[in-house]
Amino acid sequence: MVSRRFFEQALTGWMKGDGPESDIVISSRVRIARNLSGYPFPMLSTKSQSEEVLGMVAQLHEANGLEQWGPFELLLLSSLNDVEKKVLVEKHLISPNLANESQNGAVLLNQTESVSIMINEEDHIRIQVMTPGFQIREAWSMANQVDDTFEEALEYAFDEKRGFLTSCPTNVGTGIRASVMIHLPALVMTQQINRILQAITQVGLAVRGIYGEGSEAVGNLFQISNQITLGQSEEEILDNLHSVVRQIIEHERGARQVLASESKARVQDRVCRSYGILTHAVIMDSKEAAQRLSDVRLGADLGMVDHVSQSALNELLVMTQPAFLQQLSGEKLSAEGRDIRRAELIRSRLASK
Helix, strand or coil: CCHHHHCCCCCCCCCCCCCCCCCCCEEEEEEECCCCCCCCHHHHHCCCHHHHHHHHHHHHCCCCHHHHHHCEEEEEHHHHHHHHHHHHHCCCCHHHHHHHHHHHEEEEEECCCCEEEEEEECEEEEEEEEECCCCHHHHHHHHHHHHHHHHCCCCEEECCCECCCCCCCCCCCCCCEEEEEEEEEEHHCCCCHHHHHHHCCCCEHHHHHHHHCCCCCCCEEEEEECCCCCCCCCCHHHHHCCCCCCCCHHHHHHHHHHHHHHHHHHHHHHHHHHHHHHHHCCCCCCCHHHCCCCCHHHHHHHCCCCCCCCCHHHHHHHHHHHHHHHHHHHHCCCCCHHHHHHHHHHHHHHHHH
């Protein structure tokens, strides 16, 4: 029986707010794409072939090959309803692609939800590790160990010249995507963000919304990740990302200092207005909620709000998403129904802090 905590508890390991630089970096993530030798990529696999892949990965799990990071639970996507799948997407535990299009798709999740192993997604295996704060090297170390465990038991599709073979050509080589979710309200408010984002793209990094490619950056939250997987080693990829993110952190800190010294009253007014709206609004859409929560987060980081924790604000990032709201309500909600439930949830959560 599937554990209900994956769908009913919003707070997960990456939301704790206790990692390094957690006032700016919400989480760090490393994802490794791997395919099995002798099997077509998932999009070309027959039902029986994808079942074989699932069986091999499940067998490794059942043999306790992953006990170091476990215990794990295997969730078959075919056993979940649409809302449950979307909740896993909103918690960043599976990709939208796995939720929407996968044949014989599944995910292995450990209890802390720090390790997520997607099966029969765009690739046969996608190993994902998420950590709170700026811990990209720690995330890589854990993901690499999980990858080594799989490689000992399974034969990967590998080419001496091209490296690891993947369904999407942009992942060929190392197959690694490293990213950070970062909160940059001061750079947005001081109108420096466009210059910073342009500079990021010029050094081989991509900037997206918090749900990856094709998603909108809302609430001043951005996902920064490597674009190049071929021609660089894993360490070079990580070093480049780490160096650039470190510079972004310093720019954001500098912008916050400017705001606190030169526009303190205006920033405090904005923070207090947003807090007041969050604690009194009856209807609130997701975009406004994200922006208001961003303002309060900035206020908390600047010492203007002292009774709201980072973990509570991180938890609300997930709890206020459409699928999670419906999961909590136990019923399908209209757009207006979700906006009403979202406002009610935010009021109750902030009132309890």
